[in-house]
Amino acid sequence: MVTDVRSRPVREAVPRTTVMGDPGARGRFGGHGGRYAPESLVAACGEVEDAFRAAWADPAFRAELAALLAEYVxxxxxxxxxxxxxxxxxxxxxxxxxxxxxxxxHKINNVMGQALLAVRMGRTRLIAETGAGQHGVATATAAALLGLRATVFMGERDIERQALNVFRMRLLGAEVVPVTTGSRTLKDATSEAMRHWVGALEDSHYCMGSVVGPHPYPWMVREFQxxxxxxxxxxxxxxxxxxxxxxxxxxxxxxxxxxxxxxxxxxxxxxxxxxxxxxxxxxxxxxxxxxxxxxxxxxxxxxxxxxxxxxxxxxxxxxxxxxxxxxxxxxxxxxxxxxxxxxxxxxxxxxxxxxxxxxxxxxxxxxxxxxxxxxxxxxxxxxxxxxxxxxxxxxxxxxxxxxxx
Missing domain, CATH: 3.40.50.1100 (Rossmann fold)
Structure with a gap:
């Protein structure tokens, strides 16, 4: 069953839409956006949204991220x-x-933000998808830095053409999971990563690499970028x-x-x-x-x-x-x-x-x-x-x- 974010109680009034502003609790950009997710992920996405809103309003979180971006990135x-x-x-x-x-x-900008958010939420593992491997490498890097585990899903075809980044992820300690279904590229890696997250909600944070996916990911990733x-x-x-x-x-x-x-x-x-x-x-x-x-x-x-x-x-x-x-x-x-x-x-x-x-x-x-x-x-x-x-x-x-x- 697929559920839109409208099935959840709205925690705040939807603000008037501005160009590249806050999409509100419904996660809408005009006629696009929202949260069309399996029932099991609706609450998880809501928890990520609540955690991100609290963190993004916290000067200490913003300062910690800014310091990492300056000193490490x-x-x-x-x-x-x-x-x-x-x-x-x-x-x-x-x-x-x-x-x-x-x-x-650029992938490291978003990953550092989400990795710090995962720590704040008490998660010990990052799950990610990757196509070219750069998001996977960034995820593996942040996990190594912060003492987290990392599991990266990657299409079998992309593993073949991005062998260098696969080696880098594994060198950094990440588990790279080949995806053999469909086109064996980014779309299928994303699908597998999201399915895996359903069974690992208690200890894992899904670190989405782009401005796609259910709310709050398109907005959150854009803000980190x-x-x-x-x-x-x-x-x-x-x-x-x-x-x-x-x-x-x-x-x-x-x-x-x-x-x-x-x-x-x-x-x-x-x-x-x-x-x-x-x-x-x-x-x-x-x-x-x-x-x-x-x-x-x-x-x-x-x-x-x-x-x-x-x-x-x-x-x-x-x-x-x-x-x-x-x-x-x-x-x-x-x-x-x-x-x-x-x-x-x-x-x-x-x-x-x-x-x-x-x-x-x-x-x-x-x-x-x-x-x-x-x-x-x-x-x-x-x-x-x-x-x-x-x-x-x-x-x-x-x-x-x-x-x-």
């Missing part, structure tokens, strides 16, 4: 001018360097004569790095652009439906069945998008576009050879759109673009070698 991450690529394209590109955070991606956008907004104010970029661009699978980035700019003048994989374009071509406990936009067939996604980047191999992205699309506040695998590989190579930065293939989607948009005139000459480089490309070496052969 390496925040703030720098804003780097891509000088040579900018000169070639005729636009000014600023890269928000989440690839320089500890573990190599908000640090990206807030830092970038301040850095752009110092770096740009206008004080703000013309465009803010980030790759989108479920959409956590983009949500965190957009949160810092949603109330300003910048145009927000989310870049999806051509084969995994939930925001671009999805239809309203329910998957993994949330109502959002998903790739579906004519019978309403979820269809498989494809991307050369394992972290974007997801058939939908977080509910807040669906809402931003509905509002017209953010635009969502797609790029092909070929464009992604070309963008990764070009950034490497102009700036000495090898991006994760996920991040290369955002770079690919900027290259294309500058080339066809969609980006005006001289425009300023703030692009979140969500991760580094070490993990994708074998995929790139095969694609470039």
């Amino acid at each position: 390496g925040r703030p991450t720098p804003l780097t001018r891509a000088r040579r690529l900018s000169a070639e394209l005729g636009v000014e590109i600023l890269l928000k360097r989440e690839d320089l955070a500890h573990t190599g991606s 908000r640090v990206i956008g807030e830092e970038a907004r301040g850095q752009c104010a110092a770096a740009l004569p206008s004080g703000a970029p013309d465009y803010v661009v980030a790759c989108v699978g479920g959409g956590s790095n983009a949500a965190g980035t957009f949160a810092g700019f949603a109330d300003g003048p910048a145009r927000l652009v989310g870049v999806e994989a051509e084969g995994g374009a939930g925001a671009t071509r999805g239809r309203a439906g329910v998957l993994h406990g949330v109502r959002s936009l998903f790739l579906q067939d004519d019978d309403g069945q979820i269809t498989e996604a494809h991307s050369i980047a394992a972290g974007l191999d997801y058939p939908g998008v977080g509910p807040e992205h669906a809402h931003l699309r509905d509002l017209g506040r953010a635009r969502y576009v797609t790029v092909t695998d070929k464009e992604v590989v070309g963008a990764a190579v070009r950034l490497a050879r102009t700036e000495g930065i090898v991006p994760a293939l996920e991040s290369a989607h955002a770079v690919a759109w900027v290259i294309r948009a500058a080339g066809d005139g969609e980006l005006p000459s001289g425009a300023t673009v703030m692009l979140t480089l969500s991760g580094r490309g070490d993990k994708d070496t074998s995929t790139l070698m095969e694609a470039m052969a």
